[in-house]
Amino acid sequence: MSHISVLLNETVDALLADRNTGVYIDGTFGRGGHTRLLLSRLDENSRVYAFDKDPQALAVGADLEREDARFKIIHASFADILDEMHKLGITQVDGVMADLGVSSPQLDQAERGFSFMHDGPLDMRMDNSQGQTAAEWLVEIDEEELANVIFKYGEERYSRRIARAIKQAGYIETTAKLAEIVKVAHPKWEKNKHAATRTFQAIRIAINKELDDIDAFLPQAVELLKPEGRLAVISFHSLEDRLIKQFIQKESTLPEDTGWGMPSKQIDTRQLKKISRIRASEEEVRLNPRSRSAWLRVAERLSLKGAE
Ligand SMILES: C[S@@+](CC[C@H](N)C(=O)[O-])C[C@H]1O[C@@H](n2cnc3c(N)ncnc32)[C@H](O)[C@@H]1O
Numbered sequence: 496m497s498h499i500s501v502l503l504n505e506t507v508d509a510l511l512a513d514r515n516t517g518v519y520i521d522g523t524f525g526r527g528g529h530t531r532l533l534l535s536r537l538d539e540n541s542r543v544y545a546f547d548k549d550p551q552a553l554a555v556g557a558d559l560e561r562e563d564a565r566f567k568i569i570h571a572s573f574a575d576i577l578d579e580m581h582k583l584g585i586t587q588v589d590g591v592m593a594d595l596g597v598s599s600p601q602l603d604q605a606e607r608g609f610s611f612m613h614d615g616p617l618d619m620r621m622d623n624s625q626g627q628t629a630a631e632w633l634v635e636i637d638e639e640e641l642a643n644v645i646f647k648y649g650e651e652r653y654s655r656r657i658a659r660a661i662k663q664a665g666y667i668e669t670t671a672k673l674a675e676i677v678k679v680a681h682p683k684w685e686k687n688k689h690a691a692t693r694t695f696q697a698i699r700i701a702i703n704k705e706l707d708d709i710d711a712f713l714p715q716a717v718e719l720l721k722p723e724g725r726l727a728v729i730s731f732h733s734l735e736d737r738l739i740k741q742f743i744q745k746e747s748t749l750p751e752d753t754g755w756g757m758p759s760k761q762i763d764t765r766q767l768k769k770i771s772r773i774r775a776s777e778e779e780v781r782l783n784p785r786s787r788s789a790w791l792r793v794a795e796r797l798s799l800k801g802a803e
Pocket residue numbers: 498499500501522523524525526527528529530546547548549552571572573574594595596597598599621708
């Protein structure tokens with residue numbers, strides 16, 4: 496099953512900023528939509544490195560490696576981007592992008608266990624070659640901690656009742672079973688949303704450490720960027736977008752008060768300049784409803800202080 500890339504041209508345009516050569520990183524290869532467009536815009540001396548946790552994405556990346564000598568796929572989390580690039584002897588790049596969250600094939604294949612729309616084993620791991628499945632994780636976690644996860648990552652008001660029902664159910668083998676348990680425990684269903692939507696999102700984020708990975712990734716990506724190199728990140732829900740927004744805000748704002756009576760200009764620690772914040776066009780949302788919640792944020796690395 497294929498994946499329709501979101502904000503495809505917008506992301507690649509922002510990342511390249513009129514360049515047609517250089518070294519770039521795609522932190523989330525997926526099915527390679529953004530990577531392929533990027534490669535098509537770059538000259539023969541350029542390189543693109545892509546990361547993905549998912550073995551199926553890796554297989555598609557390996558095919559592309561054979562097709563295009565400028566490309567390399569890496570089976571790792573983007574949370575380890577700095578180490579992985581250093582292992583390859585690369586310390587500076589011209590642009591880093593990420594298109595966060597799950598791919599359509601992950602959601603659509605019942606056996607990946609991400610969705611209550613397609614009944615399958617309760618798995619939810621992006622990297623299903625290692626770690627605990629959601630079913631195993633739910634057995635181990637205690638009720639209070641589970642309620643906190645559902646509240647924090649699902650923004651679900653009824654997290655306590657739902658956590659209690661899940662823990663009372665024992666080992667939950669399938670996505671349909673989990674959806675049913677949540678539905679029964681949920682006192683108030685939202686319009687146009689399955690009762691289990693928020694709980695599934697929360698468990699998925701926890702299992703894959705999605706927000707921790709983003710937190711780890713952002714400063715490492717900036718460290719890799721050359722002056723004028725671009726960071727472009729697409730997010731799909733407010734928890735992700737908040738992290739990116741706050742990070743860019745912090746790195747692009749002068750510290751107000753040093754506490755040492757020094758004018759803040761003298762210790763300018765800013766690393767980034769905000770470039771843009773882009774949403775999918777009406778036309779794109781019509782063709783691909785998944786793009787409705789997408790936000791692309793773009794920032795540029797400032798020249799190194801002291802080196803000017
Ligand atoms: C939305 S899809 C990317 C789609 C891609 N841009 C395309 O056009 O085909 C997100 C991908 O990122 C991967 N992913 C999510 N978090 C990751 C992480 N921390 N490290 C590496 N890959 C990750 C997922 O496995 C998934 O394949």
